[in-house]
Amino acid sequence: MSGYVTLARASGLMAEMQGIAHNIANASTTGYRREGAVFAEHVTALEGAPSVSQAHLHGRVTDRTQGALTGTGAPFDLAIEGEGFFQVETPGGPRLTRAGAFTPDEAGVLRTAMGHAVLDEGGAPILLPADAGPVAVAPDGTISTPLGPLGRIGLVRPEDPAAATREVGTLFRAEGAVPAEGARVVQGALEQSNVEPVTEIARMIAVQRAYEAASAFSQKEGERRREAIRTLSR
Numbered sequence: 001m002s003g004y005v006t007l008a009r010a011s012g013l014m015a016e017m018q019g020i021a022h023n024i025a026n027a028s029t030t031g032y033r034r035e036g037a038v039f040a041e042h043v044t045a046l047e048g049a050p051s052v053s054q055a056h057l058h059g060r061v062t063d064r065t066q067g068a069l070t071g072t073g074a075p076f077d078l079a080i081e082g083e084g085f086f087q088v089e090t091p092g093g094p095r096l097t098r099a100g101a102f103t104p105d106e107a108g109v110l111r112t113a114m115g116h117a118v119l120d121e122g123g124a125p126i127l128l129p130a131d132a133g134p135v136a137v138a139p140d141g142t143i144s145t146p147l148g149p150l151g152r153i154g155l156v157r158p159e160d161p162a163a164a165t166r167e168v169g170t171l172f173r174a175e176g177a178v179p180a181e182g183a184r185v186v187q188g189a190l191e192q193s194n195v196e197p198v199t200e201i202a203r204m205i206a207v208q209r210a211y212e213a214a215s216a217f218s219q220k221e222g223e224r225r226r227e228a229i230r231t232l233s234r
Contacts, residue, residue: 004041008213010211010215011039012037013207013210014211016181017204017207017208017211019036019060020084020200023200024200025128026169026195026203027195027197028078029099029169029170029193030099030100030101030191030193031097031098031099031170031188031191031193032170032195033063033193034062034063034065034193034195034200035063035231036060043102050093062166062172063194064161066082066191067192067193067194068191068192069081069186069192070190070192071189074188075135075186075187075190076102076110076135077101077102077189078100078187078190079185079189079191080100080155080184080186081183081185082180082182082221083180084183085155085156086119086154086155087119087156088112088116088117088118088171089116089125091118092173095116095167095171095173096172096174096177097116097172098170098191099169099170099190100191101113108127108129108130109127109128110125110178115201119154120153121141121151121152121179122156126143128143128147128151129144129150131145132146133146137153137187138185138188140152141185142181153185156177156178156179156180157178157180158172158174158178159174159175159177160174160176162201190214
């Protein structure tokens with residue numbers, strides 16, 4: 001049984017290393033939120049012997065701690081203070097993101113760096129007329145020009161934060177998004193990743209050492225079993 005326990009542990013550690021590597025790779029990605037692994041314990045009762053406890057990867061959890069806001073001065077760089085997300089339109093439907101590096105396309109549609117249209121509070125793409133002049137974005141998300149208000153950026157949050165599913169990069173899918181009360185928009189700023197590279201590297205070293213120890217034990221266990229089989233075969 002010890003071999004299976006070690007294999008399960010090594011598999012979980014490998015998954016955790018992959019998650020840490022992903023965090024490190026996105027340490028400078030705008031709006032990225034750190035992801036951690038969640039392990040669950042599985043206890044197997046053995047007749048006439050002590051129970052065996054195994055840990056397996058149960059899922060992943062997103063660290064919702066806000067990243068630092070960095071001023072850029074760009075009128076279409078927007079950050080969110082508080083709990084909330086921008087809502088954008090993707091080929092798979094509406095998604096949520098904290099990455100607010102937006103740019104109007106040739107038609108005036110405000111888009112993300114990935115080309116997704118930014119949605120207003122009614123779920124429609126935000127359109128900026130070419131002759132509208134300088135754009136100002138209020139803390140409540142209202143977009144205004146010298147011609148008057150153009151609309152309000154939709155700020156939403158998952159009704160159940162634990163049910164939000166991470167997709168590609170900084171995108172999240174969540175059923176039942178509701179208005180994000182209390183969230184405010186900061187124009188001319190971007191939210192940085194909340195990953196602490198030094199902490200993640202330290203975690204990577206610790207997990208890698210544990211993985212190497214588990215792999216070494218598994219190898220020794222395999223050699224012990226092979227030796228036992230050879231002995232019994234004589």
